[in-house]
Amino acid sequence: MAWLLLALPVPLAAIAAAQQSLVTAPQSVEFFEARVRPVLASNCYECHTDQRNGGLRVDSREALLKGGRRGPAIVPGDPDNSLLMQAVRQTNDALKMPKGGRLAPAEIDALAEWIRGGAVWPAAPPATTVSTSVPRAAASNTVAGARAAAYAITPEQRAFWSFQPIRRPAVPAVSHGTWPKSDIDRFIVAKLEHEGLAPVGAADKLTLIRRASLDLTGLPPTPEEIDAFDKDDSPESFAKVVDRLLASPHYGETWGRLWLDVARFGEDDYRSLDPKGRGHNPYPNAYLYRDWVVKAFNDDMPYDHFVKAQLAGDRLGDDGRARTLPALGFLGLGPWYYDNGAVEITRADERHDRVDVVSRGFLGLTVGCARCHDHKYDPIPASDYYALAGVFLNTTYHEYALAPKKVVDDYKAQDKKIENKEKLLDEFTKTESTQLAQTLALQASKYMRAAWRVTGEPKEEVSKVVDAEKLDFELFDRWIKFLAKPPRFYPYLTKWQTMLTGGGSKAEAQKLADQFQALLLDVLFERKEITEENDIIKAKALPGTRKKEPAKLPSDFVTNDDFCPGCSLELKSLPIERQNLWTDVFQRDLQEGFDPAQQMDRVKPGLLVFRGWGLERQLAADRRRYVDALRQDIEALRKAQPPRFPFVHGVADVEEPVNLHISKRGNPFNPGDEEPRHFLSVLSDGPPSGFTTGSGRLELAEAILRQPIAMRVIVNRVWKGHFGTGLVDTPSNFGVTGERPTHPELLDYLAQSFIDGGLSIKKLHREIMLAAVYQLGAAHDQKNFEKDSGNRLYWRATRHRMTAEQIRDSVLFVSGALDPKIGGPSAPLTPSYARRTVYGRVSRYKLDEYLQLFDFPSPNLSAEKRFATTVPLQRLFFLNSDFMQQQGELLAKRVAGEATTTGRVQKAYRLIFGRAATDAEVRAAIQYLSTEPMKEYEERKAAKEAGGAGRAGKAGKAGQAGGAGKTARAAQAGRA
Numbered sequence: 001m002a003w004l005l006l007a008l009p010v011p012l013a014a015i016a017a018a019q020q021s022l023v024t025a026p027q028s029v030e031f032f033e034a035r036v037r038p039v040l041a042s043n044c045y046e047c048h049t050d051q052r053n054g055g056l057r058v059d060s061r062e063a064l065l066k067g068g069r070r071g072p073a074i075v076p077g078d079p080d081n082s083l084l085m086q087a088v089r090q091t092n093d094a095l096k097m098p099k100g101g102r103l104a105p106a107e108i109d110a111l112a113e114w115i116r117g118g119a120v121w122p123a124a125p126p127a128t129t130v131s132t133s134v135p136r137a138a139a140s141n142t143v144a145g146a147r148a149a150a151y152a153i154t155p156e157q158r159a160f161w162s163f164q165p166i167r168r169p170a171v172p173a174v175s176h177g178t179w180p181k182s183d184i185d186r187f188i189v190a191k192l193e194h195e196g197l198a199p200v201g202a203a204d205k206l207t208l209i210r211r212a213s214l215d216l217t218g219l220p221p222t223p224e225e226i227d228a229f230d231k232d233d234s235p236e237s238f239a240k241v242v243d244r245l246l247a248s249p250h251y252g253e254t255w256g257r258l259w260l261d262v263a264r265f266g267e268d269d270y271r272s273l274d275p276k277g278r279g280h281n282p283y284p285n286a287y288l289y290r291d292w293v294v295k296a297f298n299d300d301m302p303y304d305h306f307v308k309a310q311l312a313g314d315r316l317g318d319d320g321r322a323r324t325l326p327a328l329g330f331l332g333l334g335p336w337y338y339d340n341g342a343v344e345i346t347r348a349d350e351r352h353d354r355v356d357v358v359s360r361g362f363l364g365l366t367v368g369c370a371r372c373h374d375h376k377y378d379p380i381p382a383s384d385y386y387a388l389a390g391v392f393l394n395t396t397y398h399e400y401a402l403a404p405k406k407v408v409d410d411y412k413a414q415d416k417k418i419e420n421k422e423k424l425l426d427e428f429t430k431t432e433s434t435q436l437a438q439t440l441a442l443q444a445s446k447y448m449r450a451a452w453r454v455t456g457e458p459k460e461e462v463s464k465v466v467d468a469e470k471l472d473f474e475l476f477d478r479w480i481k482f483l484a485k486p487p488r489f490y491p492y493l494t495k496w497q498t499m500l501t502g503g504g505s506k507a508e509a510q511k512l513a514d515q516f517q518a519l520l521l522d523v524l525f526e527r528k529e530i531t532e533e534n535d536i537i538k539a540k541a542l543p544g545t546r547k548k549e550p551a552k553l554p555s556d557f558v559t560n561d562d563f564c565p566g567c568s569l570e571l572k573s574l575p576i577e578r579q580n581l582w583t584d585v586f587q588r589d590l591q592e593g594f595d596p597a598q599q600m601d602r603v604k605p606g607l608l609v610f611r612g613w614g615l616e617r618q619l620a621a622d623r624r625r626y627v628d629a630l631r632q633d634i635e636a637l638r639k640a641q642p643p644r645f646p647f648v649h650g651v652a653d654v655e656e657p658v659n660l661h662i663s664k665r666g667n668p669f670n671p672g673d674e675e676p677r678h679f680l681s682v683l684s685d686g687p688p689s690g691f692t693t694g695s696g697r698l699e700l701a702e703a704i705l706r707q708p709i710a711m712r713v714i715v716n717r718v719w720k721g722h723f724g725t726g727l728v729d730t731p732s733n734f735g736v737t738g739e740r741p742t743h744p745e746l747l748d749y750l751a752q753s754f755i756d757g758g759l760s761i762k763k764l765h766r767e768i769m770l771a772a773v774y775q776l777g778a779a780h781d782q783k784n785f786e787k788d789s790g791n792r793l794y795w796r797a798t799r800h801r802m803t804a805e806q807i808r809d810s811v812l813f814v815s816g817a818l819d820p821k822i823g824g825p826s827a828p829l830t831p832s833y834a835r836r837t838v839y840g841r842v843s844r845y846k847l848d849e850y851l852q853l854f855d856f857p858s859p860n861l862s863a864e865k866r867f868a869t870t871v872p873l874q875r876l877f878f879l880n881s882d883f884m885q886q887q888g889e890l891l892a893k894r895v896a897g898e899a900t901t902t903g904r905v906q907k908a909y910r911l912i913f914g915r916a917a918t919d920a921e922v923r924a925a926i927q928y929l930s931t932e933p934m935k936e937y938e939e940r941k942a943a944k945e946a947g948g949a950g951r952a953g954k955a956g957k958a959g960q961a962g963g964a965g966k967t968a969r970a971a972q973a974g975r976a
Contacts, residue, residue, distance in 0.1 A: 225241075309324040311698070314328060325400045354392040358388070358704075389660055
């Protein structure tokens, strides 16, 4: 058996990211933690820790020295004779590891250097252990199986850079004496000087104001704002621009949207069903959370209150409670999944979503990776995951009314009356439908014989058979289609179809029809008996017993009479073939690819099942009158019902909180020890204190805000929003597999300044933007580029793509169509919708096509960054979309007042680019316009409006390129 197996491959980029650190001696602990442990953890631990493939463990120096069946894995000081190196170098045919392919050369070299340096491995001191307040009963009860009873966190793990306290670093002395404008610049230039680089020149004033405007408000500056800044020669001119932009209400729209990416904001559920039958579950007032976030940024809400409000706004006291309740949408608008019969798994998935968005969003740690086992890289045991998940076990969805109590009570009372009437109608029609189906089963033979007459040989006319046999036409049509089905789900139609293809006689058809009716009645009565038996079994179960429905098929056995709470019941059911027959005839039409999450009212009814008018036309007159009376009552109650009171989608604590049990291997059906609710062990001084107030959400928020890592995370997000890359370019992963900070001292300097500034994000913006590094130009420098092609040391400004929101909003802005209204309900992003894109509806179920096209992040997961793609459809949008046509026409009207063509071209350039057109650009524009491109455009537009095609359709692309395309291409240009 092989003794070193790659069972869990990790992307090379993740491994590389985990190795980024200063080069240290191979004999040092730092070298091991940065260069060796990540390689072993990502390639070897899965099979060579608990599993001991080949008898080998690789998670300690002693285990490697002991080795496996082939002997010691390492010989300290001698990599060439170490079996580990023979395996990873693949020089030994019997030991080619890992199985998934060769390690990277740098990884192999690191292992060799480590062994050559003596194979230093930091000792895990026995005193430094972390255990929760509930002791582990036995090693076999831990989530990892055979691990030790307490999870040990080593001093080296606690010494990881992102867990350390924030200390204001000394500002470095630099030789670029005149370039730095602030201490931020001194940290930047010190690193540049160390690497032999130098910053390029500053950006011109036009570039600077466009950069600042797009960064802070998502909109370009107006010509008037550009002129005012250009004429202002005072040293404070740019500071005035920054202050004006930070005071703009459009600031909150832009930076609030960045936070909504992290919060995975969506206005419905992708994998949920609406109980009122509207498909995916909508959140009609989700916009209140979005508007709260926008306002929080505009008001410069201190970050500590921003965090507390979103995690526990309902627990902050009565003072201002109504203002913070919308913030609970951070949790309340998360997914609440359709359970599909697996309630435990569904609830576990919901808790996982909350743990993930909270830990990555506020702490930059991937705690979700510890759901099934201890975290493979970071010192986060599975017990910590379940301690946090326990907080959300005790947190439920709740709608907070934003109306007086009497208004709410009146609405609910009327709604209850409607619900009762609807329930009565539903139960009545279901009963009638069931009874009708059972009655129609007695006519199965009659309809099958009639079907033979129109499908067998010789074929008779359907209408004549219907009239002669006095058949129901709709039911007869169903029988014909049913009997033609391929016998995929059960074999009972095989004989019938064989008889038809073989030209069977009337007597054969009669015989098979009678047999099928007898079978149908047998299945119907057998199903009824099983249902009655299952009802008795469930009635005898003690409270707390979980019922597994439907049972595994086939499961034709008798269960015991008594059950303990927490046990599971296995209920009886029909054998699979008979169950499918019952389903297809008496429940729903069995089709390939049936989705259990599909709305039931969109599923075709079974062969003998009638609903709606199909059912009512077959009811007796008195029963039809009863149905009509119920419907009239419901309609009258609805007319009398007042409008639904406004409410907030949020969360609340359960009345009696309980602790969550660890799920072994992440399986909620395999519970282990109970885990009290508490904070992460590695971020606690000693054993973490338990959360004892309600669910623990407020205590969790307070614990987060005490962490230095939380301050580093938010500061890094703001930095990334300005520069396109973060000082840590994995903004939601500050753990071992995340990127190391390019400027750790600067990150701590900014974090400390943020704390000293009262946790004001606007002050942080101002400090960053007034630094010389923010105001750099984007000029190329070959020497710098050769050493730092990715500009990670910030020697120049990096141009980056405008976001989907910035593109669309800028087009509306320059055309003069933008509606500046702040807040309010969301709406679809139709071509005529003139409000900012942040107010467009964000659907998890079906994301808007424009947003998808321009790399809007999925609202199903917390997004740490947006990725830019370049695809042909983006260009086609600018050339052919109705939105761009409309905005191109509006821009044309806006410049039409100029007396000359040159004047119109110049004004268009001023509006779009913020500058005058050059002589060459004016000549090119006039030459283009002389070809009368708008004539073809208007012809195509007229043909489209008239529903025609012809020549105008062929000329459409060229016309749109001329009429709207140039405007679009200008709007597409990135932020400098």
